[in-house]
Amino acid sequence: xxxxxxxxxxxxxxxxxxxxxxxxxxxxxxxxxxxxxxxxxxxxxxxxxxxxxxxxxxxxxxxxxxxxxxxxxxxxxxxxxxxxxxxxxxxxxxxxxxxxxxxxxxxxxxxxxxxxxxxxxxxxxxxxxxxxxxxxxxxxxxxxxxxxxxxxxxxxxxxxxxxxxxxxxxxxxxxxxxxxxxxxxxxxxxxxxxxxxxxxxxxxxxxxxxxxxxxxxxxxxxxxxxxxxxxxxxxxxxxxxxxxxxxxxxxxxxxxxxxxxxxxxxxxxxxxxxxxxxxxxxxxxxx
Amino acid sequence: xxxxxxxxxxxxxxxxxxxxxxxxxxxxxxxxxxxxxxxxxxxxxxxxxxxxxxxxxxxxxxxxxxxxxxxxxxxxxxxxxxxxxxxxxxxxxxxxxxxxxxxxxxxxxxxxxxxxxxxxxxxxxxxxxxxxxxxxxxxxxxxxxxxxxxxxxxxxxxxxxxxxxxxxxxxxxxxxxxxxxxxxxxxxxxxxxxxxxxxxxxxxxxxxxxxxxxxxxxxxxxxxxxxxxxxxxxxxxxxxxxxxxxxxxxxxxxxxxxxxxxxxxxxxxxxxxxxxxx
Numbered sequence: 001x002x003x004x005x006x007x008x009x010x011x012x013x014x015x016x017x018x019x020x021x022x023x024x025x026x027x028x029x030x031x032x033x034x035x036x037x038x039x040x041x042x043x044x045x046x047x048x049x050x051x052x053x054x055x056x057x058x059x060x061x062x063x064x065x066x067x068x069x070x071x072x073x074x075x076x077x078x079x080x081x082x083x084x085x086x087x088x089x090x091x092x093x094x095x096x097x098x099x100x101x102x103x104x105x106x107x108x109x110x111x112x113x114x115x116x117x118x119x120x121x122x123x124x125x126x127x128x129x130x131x132x133x134x135x136x137x138x139x140x141x142x143x144x145x146x147x148x149x150x151x152x153x154x155x156x157x158x159x160x161x162x163x164x165x166x167x168x169x170x171x172x173x174x175x176x177x178x179x180x181x182x183x184x185x186x187x188x189x190x191x192x193x194x195x196x197x198x199x200x201x202x203x204x205x206x207x208x209x210x211x212x213x214x215x216x217x218x219x220x221x222x223x224x225x226x227x228x229x230x231x232x233x234x235x236x237x238x239x240x241x242x243x244x245x246x247x248x249x250x251x252x253x254x255x256x257x258x259x260x261x262x263x264x265x266x267x268x269x270x271x272x273x274x275x276x277x278x279x280x281x282x283x284x285x286x287x
Numbered sequence: 288x289x290x291x292x293x294x295x296x297x298x299x300x301x302x303x304x305x306x307x308x309x310x311x312x313x314x315x316x317x318x319x320x321x322x323x324x325x326x327x328x329x330x331x332x333x334x335x336x337x338x339x340x341x342x343x344x345x346x347x348x349x350x351x352x353x354x355x356x357x358x359x360x361x362x363x364x365x366x367x368x369x370x371x372x373x374x375x376x377x378x379x380x381x382x383x384x385x386x387x388x389x390x391x392x393x394x395x396x397x398x399x400x401x402x403x404x405x406x407x408x409x410x411x412x413x414x415x416x417x418x419x420x421x422x423x424x425x426x427x428x429x430x431x432x433x434x435x436x437x438x439x440x441x442x443x444x445x446x447x448x449x450x451x452x453x454x455x456x457x458x459x460x461x462x463x464x465x466x467x468x469x470x471x472x473x474x475x476x477x478x479x480x481x482x483x484x485x486x487x488x489x490x491x492x493x494x495x496x497x498x499x500x501x502x503x504x505x506x507x508x509x510x511x512x513x514x515x516x517x518x519x520x521x522x523x524x525x526x527x528x529x530x531x532x533x534x535x536x537x538x539x540x541x542x543x544x545x546x547x548x549x550x551x552x553x554x555x556x557x558x559x560x561x562x563x564x565x
Contacts, residue, residue, distance in 0.1 A: 036476065043479040050486025057490075057501050058350070066349040179331075193331065200335040207342050211349040216341055224338065 011119075018115075018123035026127040044133035048085065052077040052141070055206050068208045071148035072238060078142025079237075080205045080230035083168045085138050089131030095121060096173055097198060099180035102268075103191030105277030149238070157237070160247055164233040167254035171228050172201055174254070174261035181261075184268030187279050205229040228253050310401055315413030333422045340372045340426070343495070344433060357499035363526040364497065365435045370525055371494050371518065373423045373437075376415055377452060378494050378518035380459040382407035384467045389477055403553075408460060440527025447531055451521035454538035459517045461545035468552035471559050493519030499528070513541040 030037040059065055059073045068076065087096050094100045101107050110120050146153070180194035204226040209217055221227040228250050236246040344365055351361045359367070371378060384407045387393040396406060430437045439445035470480060489495045491514035498506040498519050509515055516538040523529035 039476060039479055043483050047482045047486045050483070050490065054490045054496055057505065058346075058496055061500050061502060062350050062356075065346060196331045196335065200331075200338070203335065203339060204342055207346060209342065209345075211345040212342065213345075216338075216345075220338070220342075224334075226338075 015119065015123055018119070019126050022123060022126040023128050026129045030129055040130060041133045044088075044130070045137065048081050048134050048137040051084075051202070052081060052137075052206055065208055066210055067240070068210070071145045072234075072240070073208070074141050074145030074148065075238060076145075076208065076230055076234045077206055078138050078140070078145055079165070079168075079234050081138030082135065082142060082165060083138075083172065083205070083229055084202060085131060085134035086165065086169050087172060088134045089126070089128055090122070090169075091125040091173065092127035092130060093125045095125030096176055097180070097194040098177055098265075099183035099190050099192065099194035102180060102183035102272070102277075103187040103279065105187070105279045107272070108277065151238075161237060164237060164247070164250050167251040168229050168233055170254040171225050171250070171257050172198070174257035175201060175225060177261040178257075178264050181264040181268035184272045187277060200224055201226055201229050205231070207231070225253065225257065311405060311409040314401070314406060314409035315416070330421070336372060336375065336422065337426070340369060341433070343368050344435065357497070359497060359499060359526070359528055362436060363440075363528065366437060367497055367522050367526050369426070369430055369433070369435045369437060371522055373426055374452065374521075375494070376411075376418055377456050378459070378521070379488055379492065380411055380456055380463060382411045382460070382463055382467075384463070385470070385477055385481060388467070388470065404460075404464060404549075411460075439525050444524055444527050444531075447535070448521055448525045451524045451535055451538060454535065454542055455517050455521045457542040458513055458538060458545060461542065461549045462513060462517070464549040465545060465552055468549065468556045471556040472552065474559070488514065488517075491515070492517045493522065497522070497528075511537070513545060516541045 030040065055065075055073070056077060059068075059070055064070050065073065094106075101110070110117065110124070113120055176194040176197050179197040180190075182193055183190040201224070204220070204224075209220060209227050209231045212220065217227065221232065232246070233250040235241050236249065347361065347364050347368060351364060353361050355361045355364060384393070384403075387396055387407075396403060399406060401409075427437050439448055466480075466484065469475070470477060491509055491512060493509065493515055494517075498510050498515060500506070501509065510519065516534075520529075520534040520538050524531055524534060
């Protein structure tokens with residue numbers, strides 16, 4: 001038992017060390033060129049704002065959308081921005097768009113490292129400074145909406161918020177990995193498929209989906225789980241759903257999606273072990 | 288003799304133009320077929336666009352009553368949204384020039400026996416044909432199932448829409464080449480700038496939300512910018528909203544202003560481009 005605990009402790013310590021290491025690299029990258037750093041910061045900030053501004057202006061003009069008041073929408077937009085911000089902070093450098101790495105033969109760079117694959121995946125894309133500007137608008141919008149709603153929130157609610165944010169991020173990542181695994185068998189044509197999958201969720205995640213028909217809504221909750229990225233968890237967190245159990249739907253769906261993603265990825269990796277990549281060049285780019 | 292000489296000269300000139308047009312057509316056809324060869328999973332993006340239009344239509348039905356708002360009826364807004372998606376690529380024309388910078392293949396493009404603008408424009412148009420067949424026409428065909436009337440406000444509006452759409456493409460392509468030239472001149476990081484551009488262009492152009500639905504001053508300012516000539520103008524004409532003459536004149540103005548600017552910027556920036564990419 002003690003040996004097991006010791007092993008877990010050493011693993012956590014190693015993850016922490018690697019996060020610090022990649023944070024340092026991120027800092028070095030940014031301070032090596034101040035102009036470039038400013039461009040990156042502004043771009044992250046503007047992109048985050050740009051992804052929500054349309055719906056914000058529309059909601060402002062019509063004083064909400066359906067049953068969603070302006071404050072509800074601020075929370076929804078803040079939550080959806082936060083989910084993407086968290087992913088960009090922890091899984092940058094194409095870790096979330098895995099088909100690019102697989103399709104370009106760059107997975108080999110990871111496979112030769114003296115670390116388990118899963119540990120590399122959860123640490124190598126850590127870019128806390130590059131991703132910071134994507135988080136700030138999300139936090140501000142979310143806080144603004146919560147203050148406007150004037151709801152009293154206890155520690156349990158914040159714990160559920162963290163759990164749901166984590167679950168929404170897992171769903172987005174799993175969706176990207178499920179599709180991205182196709183790049184193992186079709187590296188050229190599927191190189192950008194994770195980007196397409198990510199774009200699908202990213203573009204639609206900001207919308208309240210209440211008025212959609214049953215079939216479409218069902219599809220957007222399962223096949224293309226847009227609704228689970230922000231709309232459904234926010235409804236549950238704000239108490240807009242009638243069932244108290246609804247708060248657990250997104251975390252459970254995240255577990256399910258993670259299982260499918262792991263299955264697809266490992267299956268693809270097994271195939272890759274027999275074929276390798278024909279697209280690899282010594283420069284590390286596609287051929 | 289003179290007549291013969293002039294006649295012969297005319298034939299030579301026509302032959303040269305025919306050959307040049309044939310080159311453009313060949314480039315366009317290669318780009319169109321390249322879609323399937325390079326990425327058989329291109330349908331994924333079309334699925335996303337169908338879902339996006341379905342969500343937007345549903346939001347308009349929630350937000351607007353039958354009378355609509357800001358002079359646009361609900362039916363007009365639904366038509367606006369659907370037509371915007373049908374002509375998405377024409378209302379926001381994108382060439383593969385940025386990609387050529389990234390790949391470093393732009394240098395090879397300069398050695399080809401066609402002007403750069405002509406090459407990239409031909410490729411872009413080629414991809415449009417494919418998209419019309421695989422996405423735009425099917426979307427129009429299923430529009431009755433979505434409860435949307437895709438017909439223009441009148442025959443005149445439909446005809447003027449074609450003129451306005453051509454002008455919109457002209458303004459959009461000019462802006463695209465200006466954007467590319469600025470990337471080179473200012474040595475900006477490509478993907479970062481593309482990200483910012485994508486985030487704002489749909490809002491500024493009125494492709495997603497009619498500019499009339501934006502807060503008063505914001506919508507008014509946006510409607511005078513060149514981006515509005517890319518999407519808002521033709522879409523307004525299609526649904527019979529706005530001052531048609533003013534919209535078309537504004538498009539002509541921006542087109543006449545932006546193309547010389549694009550050529551000038553490109554002329555200024557092309558020396559710098561050699562060190563860019565590769």
